[in-house]
Amino acid sequence: xxxxxxxxxxxxxxxxxxxxxxxxxxxxxxxxxxxxxxxxxxxxxxxxxxxxxxxxxxxxxxxxxxxxxxxxxxxxxxxxxxxxxxxxxxxxxxxxxxxxxxxxxxxxxxxxxxxxxxxxxxxxxxxxxxxxxxxxxxxxxxxxxxxxxxxxxxxxxxxxxxxxxxxxxxxxxxxxxxxxxxxxxxxxxxxxxxxxxxxxxxxxxxxxxxxxxxxxxxxxxxxxxxxxxxxxxxxxxxxxxxxxxxxxxxxxxxxxxxxxxxxxxxxxxxxxxxxxxxxxxxxxxxxxxxxxxxxxxxxxxxxxxxxxxxxxxxxxxxxxxxxxxxxxxxxxxx
Amino acid sequence: xxxxxxxxxxxxxxxxxxxxxxxxxxxxxxxxxxxxxxxxxxxxxxxxxxxxxxxxxxxxxxxxxxxxxxxxxxxxxxxxxxxxxxxxxxxxxxxxxxxxxxxxxxxxxxxxxxxxxxxxxxxxxxxxxxxxxxxxxxxxxxxxxxxxxxxxxxxxxxxxxxxxxxxxxxxxxxxxxxxxxxxxxxxxxxxxxxxxxxxxxxxxxxxxxxxxxxxxxxxxxxxxxxxxxxxxxxxxxxxxxxxxxxxxxxxxxxxxxxxxxxxxxxxxxxxxxxxxxxxxxxxxxxxxxxxxxxxxxxxxxxxxxxxxxxxxxxxxxxxxxxxxxxxxxxxxxxxxxxxxxxxxxxxxxxxxxxxxxxxxxxxxxxxxxxxxxxxxxxxxxxxxxxxxxxxxxxxxxxxxxxxxxxxxxxxxxxxxxxxxxxxxxxxxxxxxxxxxxxxxxxxxxxxxxxxxxxx
Numbered sequence: 102x103x104x105x106x107x108x109x110x111x112x113x114x115x116x117x118x119x120x121x122x123x124x125x126x127x128x129x130x131x132x133x134x135x136x137x138x139x140x141x142x143x144x145x146x147x148x149x150x151x152x153x154x155x156x157x158x159x160x161x162x163x164x165x166x167x168x169x170x171x172x173x174x175x176x177x178x179x180x181x182x183x184x185x186x187x188x189x190x191x192x193x194x195x196x197x198x199x200x201x202x203x204x205x206x207x208x209x210x211x212x213x214x215x216x217x218x219x220x221x222x223x224x225x226x227x228x229x230x231x232x233x234x235x236x237x238x239x240x241x242x243x244x245x246x247x248x249x250x251x252x253x254x255x256x257x258x259x260x261x262x263x264x265x266x267x268x269x270x271x272x273x274x275x276x277x278x279x280x281x282x283x284x285x286x287x288x289x290x291x292x293x294x295x296x297x298x299x300x301x302x303x304x305x306x307x308x309x310x311x312x313x314x315x316x317x318x319x320x321x322x323x324x325x326x327x328x329x330x331x332x333x334x335x336x337x338x339x340x341x342x343x344x345x346x347x348x349x350x351x352x353x354x355x356x357x358x359x360x361x362x363x364x365x366x367x368x369x370x371x372x373x374x375x376x377x378x379x380x381x382x383x384x385x386x387x388x389x390x391x392x393x394x395x396x397x398x399x400x401x402x403x404x405x406x407x408x409x410x411x412x413x414x415x416x417x418x419x420x421x422x423x424x425x426x427x428x429x430x431x432x433x434x435x
Numbered sequence: 436x437x438x439x440x441x442x443x444x445x446x447x448x449x450x451x452x453x454x455x456x457x458x459x460x461x462x463x464x465x466x467x468x469x470x471x472x473x474x475x476x477x478x479x480x481x482x483x484x485x486x487x488x489x490x491x492x493x494x495x496x497x498x499x500x501x502x503x504x505x506x507x508x509x510x511x512x513x514x515x516x517x518x519x520x521x522x523x524x525x526x527x528x529x530x531x532x533x534x535x536x537x538x539x540x541x542x543x544x545x546x547x548x549x550x551x552x553x554x555x556x557x558x559x560x561x562x563x564x565x566x567x568x569x570x571x572x573x574x575x576x577x578x579x580x581x582x583x584x585x586x587x588x589x590x591x592x593x594x595x596x597x598x599x600x601x602x603x604x605x606x607x608x609x610x611x612x613x614x615x616x617x618x619x620x621x622x623x624x625x626x627x628x629x630x631x632x633x634x635x636x637x638x639x640x641x642x643x644x645x646x647x648x649x650x651x652x653x654x655x656x657x658x659x660x661x662x663x664x665x666x667x668x669x670x671x672x673x674x675x676x677x678x679x680x681x682x683x684x685x686x687x688x689x690x691x692x693x694x695x696x697x698x699x700x701x702x703x704x705x706x707x708x709x710x711x712x713x714x715x716x717x718x719x720x721x722x723x724x725x726x727x728x729x730x731x732x733x734x735x736x737x738x739x740x741x742x743x744x745x746x747x748x749x750x751x752x753x754x755x756x757x758x759x760x761x762x763x764x765x766x767x768x769x770x771x772x773x774x775x776x777x778x779x780x781x782x783x784x785x786x787x788x789x790x791x792x793x794x795x796x797x798x799x800x801x802x803x804x805x806x807x808x809x810x811x812x813x814x815x816x817x818x819x820x821x822x823x824x825x826x827x828x829x830x831x832x833x834x835x836x837x838x839x840x841x842x843x844x845x846x847x848x849x850x851x852x853x854x855x856x857x858x859x860x861x862x863x864x865x866x867x868x869x870x871x872x873x874x875x876x877x878x879x880x881x882x883x884x885x886x887x888x889x890x
Contacts, residue, residue, distance in 0.1 A: 108872075108874075109825065109835075110835055110836050110839075110872075110874065111817070111821035112785065112821070112824075112839050112843070112861055112864060112868075113785060113817045113820075114784070114785035114844075114861060115810075116780070116781065116813070119773075119777075121776060121777065121780070122531045122533075122773065123531060142691075143668045143669060143691070144691070145666050145667065145668065145690060145693055146462070146691055146692055147666060147693045147695060148644075148693060148695050148696075150460050150462070152461065152462055153458065153460045153461055156461065157453045157454055157456070157458060158454065160453040161453040164452075166453070167453050167456075167458050168461075174691040175668045175689075175691030176688070176689050176690075176691070177668050177686070177688040178687050180668070182669050183667075183668065183669065184667060184669075184670065185665075185666050185667025185669075185670050185701060186666045186667070187666055187667065187698055187807055187811075188811070229452040229453070270531070273608070273776065273779070275607050275608040275613070276608070276615065277613075277614070277615050277616070277853065278608075278612065278613050278614030278615060278616075278780075278793065278851070278853075279852060279853040280852050280853075280854075281852075282777060282780030282781070282852065282854075283780070285858055286785075288785065288859070288860040288861050288863075289864055290861070290865045290868040291868070292868050292871070292872035292874060310871045310872045312864045312867040312868045313864070314442075314860035314861075314863065314864050316858075317447075317454070317455070318438060318455065319454050319455065320454075320455075320457060321436065321438060321456075322457035322458075323457075323460065324436070325436040328436070329436075331809075334809070338639060338814070342640065342642075343637035343639055343640075344639065344640050344730060344731060344735045344803075345637050345638050345738070348635075348637035348738050349583040349584075349738070349763075349800070349802075350582070351493065351549065351582060351802060354730070355640075355730055356727040356730050356731055357727065357730070358642075358726070361640060361642070361730055363642065373437075373871065374437070375436070375437045375439055375871055376436060376437070376438050376439065377442040377443065377860060377863055377867065378438070378440070378442070378443060378447055379442070379446060379447070379858060379860045379885075380443075380446065382858065386454045392809070393809045393811070394810070396809055396810060396814070397810050397813065397814050397817045397818075398821070400817070401817060401818045401819075401820070401821030401822050401825070402821070404818065404821075404822050405822060405825040408825065414826070416632065416633065416634045416635065417634070417636070417637075418636040418815070418818060419637065
């Protein structure tokens with residue numbers, strides 16, 4: 102009886118969006134009298150940080166600092182339609198809608214500034230700090246605060262924009278299955294290292310090294326929280342979780358966190374995250390949807406590492422000590 | 436976390452101001468100090484609590500329901516049964532024309548899984564509602580149930596859901612969603628090795644910090660405001676409008692700040708019945724799942740069975756892949772027909788294989804309906820595919836990582852569902868993993884690229 106070490110690899114891709122149902126999201130953007138910007142959505146922030154990301158996307162597009170943008174979501178009386186937050190679609194779909202709305206608002210803002218400064222709107226640019234400058238003559242500038250005041254009280258303009266992003270529905274062809282199930286794909290490769298106690302069947306995940314390609318890390322800190330959490334969830338799916346431990350038997354289903362097994366802090370592996378960025382052609386600033394993908398590759402990587410360690414295949418999830426011991430016993434008797 | 440900017444630097448301009456910056460989340464201080472308002476923080480005078488009477492049987496006919504004792508219980512204001520629900524038989528994907536309507540808000544004549552909602556009790560306190568639930572008398576005639584997908588698909592198996600008539604979802608393509616590409620049988624005949632393996636998963640709980648729920652307040656103008664943690668505001672509003680036969684203009688949904696959601700909160704379960712309760716009593720209503728309900732009543736990730744048959748050559752090329760996937764939907768469709776079909780579009784994984792045959796089935800059994808969960812239609816498929824890849828590599832005596840390079844898809848490669856590959860990056864992920872994990876592969880693989888005609 103011994104502790105045996107093994108490692109396994111898995112490589113995956115993941116589709117962004119729900120093209121097979123039709124996939125629209127809308128956004129509205131408008132400025133307040135003092136040049137702050139409101140993004141109005143009905144999209145849902147699940148805790149992943151959608152509001153923050155939409156603020157950064159709007160700020161980048163209009164050319165103001167992120168703290169000048171407030172995101173209002175989700176109220177069906179005020180927010181325009183969004184299919185919902187699922188299918189790794191939130192950032193991609195809503196982000197594209199926000200970009201379109203913000204571009205329209207930016208154009209009005211530049212037109213008002215152009216009238217005030219008596220130049221062509223096409224000769225203006227933003228400095229990202231809250232000012233509008235004449236290209237090539239940055240000493241000639243106007244604050245967005247003043248531009249907004251002018252729009253509201255002098256020029257009678259609404260600095261606002263409408264955004265719509267729609268992926269039309271793809272219907273799978275009946276006989277061949279020809280279809281367009283997604284717009285872009287995120288990628289991952291994970292190497293997991295485990296120790297397996299061949300006496301107890303217990304698996305300890307030592308290290309998980311994840312490489313994710315996600316198009317563009319719009320906010321690297323938030324990407325990190327998403328990817329680390331996903332990696333932990335992958336380990337949890339591989340080794341612990343189920344509502345029906347003896348599926349298809351319905352008995353022994355957990356009803357609270359004492360009975361439903363999940364890893365505690367001490368069960369989590371040393372986790373490494375490396376991010377690559379190949380911008381997607383249709384993503385907001387090249388982003389893809391990594392929210393679901395990041396929890397997938399750890400499961401097969403751990404399964405393959407268990408085999409590498411003790412030479413038995415557990416092809417049924419979760420990979421419990423009981424299943425490992427039964428497989429080892431069967432292997433020994435062969 | 437490390438951002439490796441050297442990959443794909445030629446196709447990316449890093450000239451942005453706000454994007455790419457690790458700005459602190461504006462909502463974090465509220466979350467960590469407890470000031471963020473979630474739906475359950477809404478409290479209205481006179482608010483009623485809704486609790487469900489649930490089926491103790493996996494499959495049974497309802498002979499009779501007697502709510503008289505429950506109605507007399509102190510604190511009980513209203514007891515609802517199927518006849519109170521205007522459009523009781525519904526299915527959520529009807530909004531995208533994926534029918535038939537196959538599920539009841541409150542059971543009518545039959546229950547099809549242990550835990551199914553039968554009677555709703557509205558009372559002044561949670562305790563009174565819970566006590567009254569125990570006083571509802573339902574007379575059941577227990578029916579044979581089926582839990583195993585293979586058993587469910589056999590002729591003569593108990594029919595789980597009469598609205599389908601058979602224990603699988605009927606697609607326009609027949610009993611399964613199909614993908615056909617090349618000629619798998621001819622390729623299996625030519626392959627150096629053929630390996631067929633079967634993989635199985637079990638249902639998995641979403642385990643959000645905040646359980647599913649909503650608080651409904653009737654407004655003075657004949658409208659209803661529903662504070663909810665749904666993941667999809669209008670999807671829920673529009674389905675509620677159908678179920679309650681109430682114009683959408685009467686409904687106002689407020690949400691968007693959710694304490695964790697992994698797909699389970701895309702089902703439309705708590706809102707319609709809570710709004711109905713508010714309408715019939717004229718009082719605010721809250722309906723929040725207990726942790727037990729969250730774990731055993733709300734939809735889990737489906738159990739799946741995946742059978743993969745591959746034809747592989749000694750040089751490492753996979754020349755044929757046949758996948759048969761089974762998704763255990765439980766007793767009702769919810770999102771499962773979509774998930775099974777999403778799986779069909781995902782196989783054979785990120786590899787270029789010239790001959791592919793995919794069949795994905797959505798199967799009905801007498802268990803808690805499953806639905807969407809993070810990685811919907813893909814997560815378990817990836818487990819099966821990537822363990823199969825490991826087995827194939829060992830079968831032909833090749834390094835598992837190198838074996839994946841040989842088969843990895845690249846820009847321009849035609850996928851089985853007949854879309855050319857764009858924006859591929861699998862090869863680069865594997866190259867970086869090789870370095871990071873100190874898992875060396877031959878130099879020719881490190882020189883490869885996902886670009887079209889890449890080395």
